[in-house]
Amino acid sequence: MKNWAVAITAVLLLLTGCNDKEKASDPKEPVKEVEEVIQEEVENELPYVFPLTGVGSEAKTDGRAVAVIINNHPKARPQSGLNKADIVYEILAEGDVTRFLAVFQSEKPDNMGPVRSARDYYIDLAKGLDALFIAHGYSEEARELLEREFVDNLNGMVYDGTLFKRASFRDAPHNSYITYENVLKGAKEKKYSMNQSPPDFHFLSEKDSQSITGDEANTVMISYSASGIFNSIYEYDESVGKYKRYSNGDQTIDYETKEPILLDNLFIIETKHQVIDEAAHKEIDLVSGGSGYLLQKGKVMEVEWKNDNGLIVPIRDGEVVPFVQGKTWVNVVPTNPGLQSSVSFNVNNLN
Template identity: 70%
Template sequence: MKKWAVAMAAVLLLFSGCSNKEKVKEPEKKHEVVDKVVEKEGQKQEDPYFFPLTGIRSKAAVDGRAVAVMVNNHPKARPQSGLNKADVVYEVLAEGDITRFLAVFQSEKPTNIGPVRSARDYYIELAKGLNALYIAHGWSEEAKEMLEGNYIDNLNGMVYDGTLFKRSSTRKAPHNSYITYDNILKGAEQKHYSMEKSPPAFKFYTEEESKNITGNDAKSVMITYSKSAISDSTYEYDSTLGKYKRFSGGEQTVDLDTKEPVLLDNIFIIEAVHQVIDSYGRRDIDLKSGGKGYLLQKGKVTEVEWKNKNGLIVPMKDGEEIRLVPGKTWVNVVPTNPGLQKSVSFNVN
């Protein structure tokens, strides 16, 4: 009996040992499964921050004030410097047949920007809606009153020509004024402007959602501003890149210094009421009342409305704000007379 009791104790001890080992292994197996799930989820998880004007994700905080620069679009000013780094570019008629660009920078900071051109009141309003530091060289009477009245934080070449603003020896005035980003920051410091507050954000698709955008095929679009065609532009969708290339005067829009092309993810074309107000052909342009528009994304075009949402021009459909594809956006503003249908033509091939 004593031998039998010892044998039974040994058997029980053996089973107990096996049971303990199984209890240890089970959590290890679960732990391995959890690790795999976390790793898999980690691959899908987006970075926590995004740039407000491009929607591009970032691991680090993306705070910082936008800078809006008036850039010349006269044929003698092409190719320009810095446009390929702009988050958003607004292209609007200044006077005559010439458009001018308001190039807005926040996620990227180009070394050199220009040629810098003079201010108009409606460009100032666009910059104001973005809480941007406004950069120009020169002004109309209306713009001068706004800038000298401190309506918006600004640096103007009329005050800083030869200091913050430099003249290029390879071009003639008024197509030769440039400013570096370092000088913009230097000027902001001199005038005690804060560069901390970020601009309001557009709404964006996720990368996955942007692959499923619907609409009519539009592989290219041509925008006509006048019979002279001096400011007409064309955008062509490159399906390999998934982006739009821009052309002006038959030449692709590239950076003067680096030769890098302007590549865009959203082309937003809107019509607005234009009124000529003086003998120079200067205009008053209504960018507050809203109206018709086209939105091009991923080779597709959708008819939309546009709305001024607290100073931010956004696309709308059925009362809802349409999201943008993460990346860079170009906004073309054409007159209601002749309007979108006569100013804009599409090619589906």
């Protein structure tokens, strides 16, 4: 395993009990309060839940997920649509360059991109989510999977200038975009169903998410190289109960709206990477499982990860660890020597 520098401070939680004298004065009153709370929770419970975020909804939450390869080159930042993704996977492509697989289901962004080329491990993740896979280009391994329809897909190599549009404010290959409207148009053209929902992840109730345990870690830096260009830094903002993200020191925001990327779960997994050709394409093991970290509510927990029928999930003591309701980012880092990477935690804010 790589040297993962971890500086973590344990926090003792002080619990205050109820006043015994108040209990004795009216033993029936606490029972009445509990009944009222239960009744209120039932009345407030929403009838539907989004499968990838666990967030409740008044309207039905079915519908197919869309998984888009998003460019993370500095010339492609800030990106469009990442703020509406339910799950984002950040994985190395070539060298120390990372790309995102952004998965949309609960929210549909108007515009997504810049869209970049596919690799086989991104396709495997999309397959596990039964998502419609969107990319512009491919490696040879990915091309073989796409051409035999291993997953339903739309590719900019086929639809450049039609479903995919080139932005004038950026240069190729950092300027390919697709709208959600064109995703639906392409799916209809290829007769892909958009009705089936992705499999559900496990989520904590809102009440249980307020009592998460673990070591305190307000910031974490995931370094993919010595240059720092593709460093991913996450900082917990206690005022909103979510994590902010930074790339090479700049906050990750949406290009159009300037809204910051805010997430509720950060899941870091370690796995074997192997360079397979002169172009530095990689084979990445997303099947065998391994070590990882799960960050929620400013706390970090050591976990294992498991591929559960195509879903990458955190495991502890043999059981799936539920996510906090909301958005999740998954950072994949190499275990093997020769590929520079590190993960470091800090109890202090960056600023």
